[in-house]
Amino acid sequence: xxxxxxxxxxxxxxxxxxxxxxxxxxxxxxxIARSCRTFGLAKYFIITPFVAQKELVDSILGHWEQDKxxxxxxxxxxxxxxxxxxxxxxxxxxxxxxxxxxxxxxAVTGANFDxxxxxxxxxxxxxxxxxxxxxxxxxxxxxxxxxxxxxxxxKLSPIISKNAGGYNHLSVRSAVxxxxxxxxxx
Amino acid sequence: xxxxxxxxxxxxxxxxxxxxxxxxxxxxxxxIARSCRTFGLAKYFIITPFVAQKELVDSILGHWEQDKxxxxxxxxxxxxxxxxxxxxxxxxxxxxxxxxxxxxxxAVTGANFDxxxxxxxxxxxxxxxxxxxxxxxxxxxxxxxxxxxxxxxxKLSPIISKNAGGYNHLSVRSAVxxxxxxxxxx
Numbered sequence: 001x002x003x004x005x006x007x008x009x010x011x012x013x014x015x016x017x018x019x020x021x022x023x024x025x026x027x028x029x030x031x032i033a034r035s036c037r038t039f040g041l042a043k044y045f046i047i048t049p050f051v052a053q054k055e056l057v058d059s060i061l062g063h064w065e066q067d068k069x070x071x072x073x074x075x076x077x078x079x080x081x082x083x084x085x086x087x088x089x090x091x092x093x094x095x096x097x098x099x100x101x102x103x104x105x106x107a108v109t110g111a112n113f114d115x116x117x118x119x120x121x122x123x124x125x126x127x128x129x130x131x132x133x134x135x136x137x138x139x140x141x142x143x144x145x146x147x148x149x150x151x152x153x154x155k156l157s158p159i160i161s162k163n164a165g166g167y168n169h170l171s172v173r174s175a176v177x178x179x180x181x182x183x184x185x186x
Numbered sequence: 187x188x189x190x191x192x193x194x195x196x197x198x199x200x201x202x203x204x205x206x207x208x209x210x211x212x213x214x215x216x217x218i219a220r221s222c223r224t225f226g227l228a229k230y231f232i233i234t235p236f237v238a239q240k241e242l243v244d245s246i247l248g249h250w251e252q253d254k255x256x257x258x259x260x261x262x263x264x265x266x267x268x269x270x271x272x273x274x275x276x277x278x279x280x281x282x283x284x285x286x287x288x289x290x291x292x293a294v295t296g297a298n299f300d301x302x303x304x305x306x307x308x309x310x311x312x313x314x315x316x317x318x319x320x321x322x323x324x325x326x327x328x329x330x331x332x333x334x335x336x337x338x339x340x341k342l343s344p345i346i347s348k349n350a351g352g353y354n355h356l357s358v359r360s361a362v363x364x365x366x367x368x369x370x371x372x
Contacts, residue, residue, distance in 0.1 A: 015258075027213055027357075030357065031357040031359060031360055034355055034356055034357055034360065035356060035357075035360050037350060037353050037355075038345070038346075038347055038350050038353055038354060038355070038356050038360075039347045039349055039350060040347055040348075040349020040350045072201075075353070075355040076355070078353065079353075079355065159224070159367070159371065160224075160372065161224055161225045161226055161367075161370045161371060161372060162226075162370075162372050163225055163226020163370050164223060164224050164225060164226045167223055167224055167261070167264065167265075168224060169220055169223075169224070169261040169262070169265065170220055170221060170224050170363065171213075171216065171217040171220055171221075171359070173217060173357070173359055173360060173363075174217055174220065174221050174224075174359060174360065174362075174363035175363075176360075177356065177359075177360035177361075177363040177364050178363050178364060178367040178371070181345070181347075181364040181367065181368070182367070182371075184347045184348075184349050185345065185347060185364070185368075186346065186347060186348050
């Protein structure tokens with residue numbers, strides 16, 4: 001099972017449900033790359049249409065490719081080597097299609113979908129049955145904008161614990177870690 | 187099952203294994219509070235002996251208690267209300283003992299223990315059998331210093347995926363999310 005992960009900064013909803021572009025944050029790059037590397041994902045796409053944001057990501061990734069940074073913390077360079085920045089969800093899909101020879105099955109995550117298609121074990125079955133790669137999309141801000149959901153083949157059910165009375169406001173970094181552990185954890 | 191979580195900034199190891207105190211970071215406060223709230227933990231202790239760091243934490247927590255911040259994002263205030271800052275592991279244990287009427291069973295986490303006592307399901311069984319509260323400790327930096335491990339009743343096995351060839355350098359934020367999901371996720 002080959003899984004690609006995308007962290008989407010556009011198209012995103014703000015608190016009022018309006019279409020916005022969120023800022024890339026340093027810790028999203030690091031934490032999510034480390035989770036992707038731990039659970040054996042194929043690639044981690046940081047998705048933003050802003051050239052200045054792409055330059056920022058490239059400069060952070062470039063820092064960890066330097067000999068000094070690598071000597072200090074080789075594990076971090078190892079994790080960040082699977083991360084790259086692209087300008088749109090479509091560009092990421094094109095890259096995956098080129099690598100895999102077929103387009104991916106697109107799965108989306110969100111804390112407040114009106115309806116969803118199933119949990120991680122049902123998604124895993126669907127991927128294995130289809131023999132397709134999977135592209136797992138996570139939103140930032142107040143979640144993926146409806147226009148991003150139109151592309152989805154599978155909407156994942158949210159992470160809610162019985163203990164919390166319905167509270168499900170995890171950070172995207174925590175949600176990524178939990179979904180990947182449920183998918184690949186031993 | 188009542189579980190308390192501690193994020194330890196002292197005593198911590200640096201890269202060379204030396205005893206150090208790490209800095210508190212804003213995102214550790216937020217992400218881990220949100221995970222603790224999602225999975226129904228009793229309390230989240232941020233542990234640092236430095237008064238200036240405690241003042242920083244208190245000012246961050248205080249910000250989210252203001253009416254304006256609460257009106258903008260009431261879910262965040264909800265999560266942060268279970269967080270507080272204490273000066274040592276011992277102080278946190280005293281507070282738990284006072285609340286619960288008995289000292290907690292202390293469980294520690296780490297990516298590179300020489301030996302460990304079991305996984306989350308074995309810890310859960312032990313807690314339920316003992317009918318004690320649990321205090322789950324996470325290290326920052328390069329992990330909990332050996333002097334912190336002396337207090338432990340249970341060493342948790344690390345999070346490793348079969349897919350990653352032994353790579354297990356998750357962020358503490360991701361590790362917390364995964365352990366709590368394994369313990370309380372539905």
